[in-house]
Amino acid sequence: MKYVRNLLFIILLLLIDQLTKFYFFGKSIFLFKYFSFNYIENTGVTFGLFQGNNLFFIIFSLIIIGLVFYFYKKYDKYNIAWNFILAGAFGNLLDRIIHGFVVDFIDLGFWYVFNLADSFIIIGIGLLLFYFIKEKN
DSSP: OHHHHHHHHHHHHHHHHHHHHHHHOOOOEEEEEEEEEEEEESSSSGGOOOOHHHHHHHHHHHHHHHHHHHHHHHHHHHHHHHHHHHHHHHHHHHHHHHHHHHEEHHHHOOSSOHHHHHHHHHHHHHHHHHHHHHHHH
């Protein structure tokens, strides 16, 4: 039952990610200086690095997802963190496969444009760091 709940949570996050990307696809909506929606096609990775390497990043994403599944089973007490990471990885992987790029649209004006999948990955990594620091103390 625990794994069903986790799977449903991952699917929910994935749906939210994909629906927001669909809604903002091709749109740029200026709200104010430090928060807008600005559609970007990213064939690279974080901060727009390594543009034009989509196939490499599809393969890399599949490897990362495989590693997360391995650690998911081995360290299942961190499953909420793994759920966020998996949802984000699958969201961006779907974009790469369907569009040939990742759809980014959240623009804070002082940072690189990103999407919810990116945020989910960061949340998951942050939770892992929190758990590791908490256990160490």
